[in-house]
Amino acid sequence: MTKIKEHNVNSDFAMNFGPAHPGSGNFAIKVEMRGERVLKATADPGYLHRGFEKMMEYREPMQNAVMSDRVCVLEPLQWNLVHAEAVDYLMGYEIPDRAKHIRVILAELSRIQSHFIWYAVLSLGTGFMTGFNVAIGYRDYILDVLNLITGGRVYPAGYICPGGVRKDFPEKAENKILELLPKIDYMRKFMLKENPAWLARFKDVGILTKREAIKFGATGPVLRGSGVASDVRRDDPYEIYDELEFEIPVMDEGDAYARFNVGMQEIEESMKIITQAIDRIPKGEVKTPNLKPTVKFQQAKGEIYIRNELSRGEGAFYMVATGQKTPYRVKIRGPSFTHMIPIVEHLLTDVDYADVPAIYWSLYQCPADVDR
Amino acid sequence: MSRKDKQNKNKSIEEKLIKDLSLKLDTTVHYQKERRLWISINPDQIVETCSKAYELGFEHLSTISVTDWLDEGKHEVTYHLxxxxxxxxxxxxxxxxxxKPIISSISSIWGGNAETCERECHELFGVKFEGNPNxxxxxxxxxxxxxxxxKDFNWREFVKKDMYDQNNPREKVYFEVKK
Structure with a gap:
């Protein structure tokens, strides 16, 4: 809970944007206004603070795998993956090739459905309800496949667990995923259709320069929308990403439209990754044989900082093990933490109130990973 | 280029980087694994080391974290760049x-990003960052x-004391859980 430290002397009144506003998600911003103009904004996180870092210090890695879904509702499989990789390193697990492929396929499907939500909330924030309905509808096709594979539509309950994945693909899952791709492609083209109303809301709004983006710690589509070609999957590869071919979309404008556009272009790259991974997927085990049946975390000693490219940017786990059943310290770095506190406060200075939802959602926020 | 050649090339670049960093940061740079290096410094050198690292190309402050080593009586502050x-x-x-958990703030280098990370550490661990305006x-x-x-804050006890009522039949189960 943040209180405004110093009020802007020129403002007439202050009000809350969120946390129960339909267009804000569970996150609040206190805006100080003069007429229709926002003079200053103060981010107010904490509405979803659950203290996961502390809770994980009291639980064993397999329990934490289930909890890691909940770090962000919109991309749970990717959070599963970061957590699993941290434990894998500390335990020295060799992950079977098949499991690595399954992990990548699921992470990319999760990225695509998360990008659909991004389009949905951008539409919702700017009063384009059709876009919201269509995107959420198409997202459901992906959720059906995730349900088939992991057993949960939204939360996979730690499907990607330390040592591999919990279960192998069910029969014909590969075909089901390939059948999804035309549907995803249709939705991608729908989202990229340029209409004048959309351009008017997002073009030249909320400009973040390259220098500012680096200094404020922006990552993911926000950083790439400001002209920095950086992607953890390429620069700091994990799983099988260094063996796959994909491009990194970059735009130089740095406005809300560029950020959104980079995200939409990423869907095409994710589809390429999925096709390649399905082509190459080998047969075999999906769990390391050392896992019997739970993680013996007492053997782990040391620490690791694991970074992954999530839909929103760089997500990381810092885990310290001291030979106890549970991790000694867990630190979770959510990508929205920098986007939604320093960057949103910087961008929402001296703008029209009507632009607030456009800027706010173009930062692709997830309040759950800010608060953790 | 085959995968092995690529790895060898990366290895030699890495060794050169470690040598270079050790010289310029004036401390031993340790190698943990591929693309992971770490150094250990005195707390009074933090601003100087961070600004040197920034100039050497470590521009992205990923996060700041605190580990509470209770037995040792120390807080370990880690900066991931x-x-x-x-x-x-x-x-x-x-x-x-x-x-006496006091350390200088690095908000002069990373501005709002460092300021927010430090705010989090201050709230959750009580570390005071001198020079942080907020x-x-x-x-x-x-x-x-x-x-x-x-580590010495027992949240289970705190929750029992402040949030639950032992006489309430729906909540008494929390008092029966063994530690």
Whole structure:
């Protein structure tokens, strides 16, 4: 809970944007206004603070795998993956090739459905309800496949667990995923259709320069929308990403439209990754044989900082093990933490109130990973 | 280029980087694994080391974290920096006294990003960052107790005492759980 430290002397009144506003998600911003103009904004996180870092210090890695879904509702499989990789390193697990492929396929499907939500909330924030309905509808096709594979539509309950994945693909899952791709492609083209109303809301709004983006710690589509070609999957590869071919979309404008556009272009790259991974997927085990049946975390000693490219940017786990059943310290770095506190406060200075939802959602926020 | 050649080339670049960094940061740079390096410094050198690292290309402050080493009586503050040019992560570790947890702020280098990360550490661990202009509470609402992420803060006891009623039949189960 943040209180405004110093009020802007020129403002007439202050009000809350969120946390129960339909267009804000569970996150609040206190805006100080003069007429229709926002003079200053103060981010107010904490509405979803659950203290996961502390809770994980009291639980064993397999329990934490289930909890890691909940770090962000919109991309749970990717959070599963970061957590699993941290434990894998500390335990020295060799992950079977098949499991690595399954992990990548699921992470990319999760990225695509998360990008659909991004389009949905951008539409919702700017009063384009059709876009919201269509995107959420198409997202459901992906959720059906995730349900088939992991057993949960939204939360996979730690499907990607330390040592591999919990279960192998069910029969014909590969075909089901390939059948999804035309549907995803249709939705991608729908989202990229340029209409004048959309351009008017997002073009030249909320400009973040390259220098500012680096200094404020922006990552993911926000950083790439400001002209920095950086992607953890390429620069700091994990799983099988260094063996796959994909491009990194970059735009130089740095406005809300560029950020959104980079995200939409990423869907095409994710589809390429999925096709390649399905082509190459080998047969075999999906769990390391050392896992019997739970993680013996007492053997782990040391620490690791694991970074992954999530839909929103760089997500990381810092885990310290001291030979106890549970991790000694867990630190979770959510990508929205920098986007939604320093960057949103910087961008929402001296703008029209009507632009607030456009800027706010173009930062692709997830309040759950800010608060953790 | 085959995968093995690529790895060998990366290895030699890495060795050169470690040598270079050791010289310029004036400390031993340790190698943890591929693309992960770490150094350990005195707390009073933190601003100087961070600004040197920034100039050497470690421009992205990924996060700041605190580990509470209760037995040792120290807080370990870790700074995770990523370099877009070298593609390496540099972890800077420093230990401060647990009873007097004060360290200089690096908000002069990373501005709002460092300020927010430090605010979080201040709220959850009670570490005071000297020079940070804004250390107001971030997540917790009207919290007046000790910093909740400290190892000696027993949150189970706290929750029982303040949130649950032993006489309430729906809540008494929490009092029966063995520690």
């Amino acid at each position: 990523w370099s877009y040019s070298h593609n390496h992560l540099l972890t800077i570790k420093t230990k401060i006294d647990r009873k 250390l107001t509470p971030l997540f917790l609402e009207d919290w007046e107790g000790p910093p909740p992420f400290l």
